[in-house]
Amino acid sequence: MNLNLRVWRQSNATDPGKLVDYPAPDISEHMSFLEMLDVVNERLIVKDEQPIAFDHDCREGICGMCSLMINGIAHGPEKGTTVCQLHMRHFKDGDTLVIEPWRARAFPVVRDLVVDRSSFDRIMQVGGFVSANTGNAPDGNAIPISKVEADLAMDAAACIGCGACVASCKNASAMLFVGAKVSQFLHLPQGHPERKSRASNMVAAMDHEGFGNCTNQYECEAVCPKEISVSVISELNREYTRATLTSGSD
């Protein structure tokens, strides 16, 4: 198939950047979206033009590195799919595809389609953990956890930290991301000793990094490649309220 690409090109963080048109002829429907970009890049290199920079690594939908807006949708049109797992058979001959980076104040563009998501790491550093030094642990079966709770924890823990939730939210809110981590630990007894500090510290860090508020649009859930439910946001809200309203720290 033949496609028309309009790709965001920006040579560094301070360059204003712009959309540039690239024709992409002879694309096989079996290619993944990123393989299509590889092909376009190889053709650019032959013409001595700089290839398009984009983040990717595992190409299996699990590392959370790939991060493209395709026609305004984070990770493109396929539900529950990262862009590395999106295949060209979902597009039609003659389509025009606008490819842009994640856009959010807390995710500055590094180059072309590559953004800086270290704000997510900094949120995790203030509470996205259970403080269990190596060597402290009791036997694994000493803490029985019902299958139902363990499954709920796993549902939330499936977050790959890609940032699609932020990119698709008009407020650039990180509530789904933070909610997922808080929910995981809420469903496990190991998470309980630190639940107050976790909720309040992570929310404070999220605000500090410049992520916006949640106004219940649920765009985040719609694009999440791991289909994390917005119920984690209600859990986060409850945990946050509990942390601020009850006295004392953990």
Added chain:
Amino acid sequence: MNLDANIPSGPLEQKWDKHRFDLKLINPANKRKFKVLVVGSGLAGGSAASTLAELGYEVDCFCFQDSPRRAHSIAAQGGINAAKNYPNDGDSVFRLFYDTIKGGDFRSREANVYRLAQVSASIIDQCVAQGVPFAREYGGYLANRSFGGAQVSRTFYARGQTGQQLLLGCYAALSRQIGLGKVRMFPRTELLDIVVVDGQARGIVTRNLVSGKVEPHVADAVVLATGGYSTVFFLSTNAMACNVTATYRAHRKGAAFANPCYTQIHPTCIPVSGDYQSKLTLMSESLRNDGRIWVPSKNGDQRTANQIAENERDYYLERKYPSFGNLAPRDIASRSAKEACDAGRGVGESGQGVYLDFKDAIGRLGEDTIRQRYGNLFHMYEKITGDNPYQVPMRIYPAPHYTMGGLWVDYNLMSSLPGLFVIGEANFSDHGANRLGASALMQGLADGYFVLPYTIGNYLASAKLGSVSGSSSEFTGATKGVEDQTKKLLSINGKRSPDSIHKELGRIMWEKCGMGRTEAGLKEALKIIPALREEFWNNVSVLGTGSELNIMLEKAGRLADFLEFAELMCRDALERNESCGGHFREDHQTDEGEAKRNDDDYSHVSAWEYKGPDKNPILHKEPLVFDNVKLATRSYK
């Protein structure tokens, strides 16, 4: 070259205990005076960096991804082994030890493997404490399954995302230490050289992948946890940016490289579909618990799977290995698939594929049960291929997956370069010539949580470490070397992209040093690889500059190292005149086509010493001594 493995004396079961008692300790208040660089943030590096920081050391940690959470360990699906014997099915430390030694085709060290089995149980405890959401039974206890050719159920898992969950546990522990200011994290930073001062590894030189800044880092010890080199084949199940640069550059600075030819080809991956292909997706081996593997009995049968009657199908693993059947170990399952396809019985457009069929399992257990067990894998398969595996069998083919070879280390996980420690897939130590499923995650975490934190303390307490500065000639020299290489790559202005050369290298390696190897093929590879290297240095195109995010420059730098390393792999494969595990020399097989070991001449670790750019490396041999197991021919019949 000193290749003393420093294995403690005494009975196997007591070695590690005794050793830990003999190790010198550092007073808690003094630990912060020692600085350790941990390169890599996967299961091995992440666990080591967080644990060392918890103990009080000053730690800097590096990774090339944008966040430590994205290390390639994240992609592991199937599970992690531990000798917990929770299912009460006869597992024990000794059984896990024995299975690992035997699975590795008797080419690993007894003492290391035994220790691995010993600490395996603590890993699960530690991960549970961190909040890793392992699968559970209805009673609330941890669930186990059998995996990758084991006859006991010792594998712990978290849906199909075990690696992800273990890594996120590790990343959480690391994040906590970063937040506390105990670890400084350097993401998007690539190690490009190791610095040796007075015979000791005392630091590294890195390039900031965003700004291009080349910087020295001084320390008291360096830990490499930089993963494996399967991407030498270009197409593999590994993440795109996995590479050999860190370990190869360490090799050039004096660390012996052990058994580089031991690579694992995983039997259940989605077959290649075209030239544009960038990676091969692994379909978890757990599928073999219920899926049956077959090819048409007739050569060149063009009918679709559902048109081929039961009696016209060859369930070749069940036929050849009745007791293990579809669960035969990876090397054997992969080779059998190749054999069937080479004989013209392969399926799919390319003929390079075999069926993995769930029809019987669905008939027996119902579609719902199968969906519960493998739903996400079936979904992934359908996404990639467009086929629905509930209705038509999956098509699979083997693909490069894991590298058992790596930098040589002693019992303390220290390389032959004092002060340079190597953990996880980057070292060679525990899996011999073939790794069992669910054992890499175990090894990475064993090394990082429970072994290295002890042994590095002993080194730091006993080594004489002079004061060293980043402006010393060793550091400025290494920094200049890195800058010069960047300049050189940028000045070639050739015609070929790094990827096009990498793909060519990959094809050579797959054909000559892949699943089946021959003397003639390897000799040929040793002629064409240097020619391709020439081509690279004369005709590669690297656009842009060194002082910006430059993906072509990153790729070219890694490829430059692969082009040298590939030769070492072939040399090692040529020199090892036997078949063992994943190293199958077609000239060394039994009448039935099984791997034929030669224990009299090859029961050793091959450790290669670098001698200079145009000189042949020197082979050293560390003999393998088996006091606790009897060498046997692996049989899965």
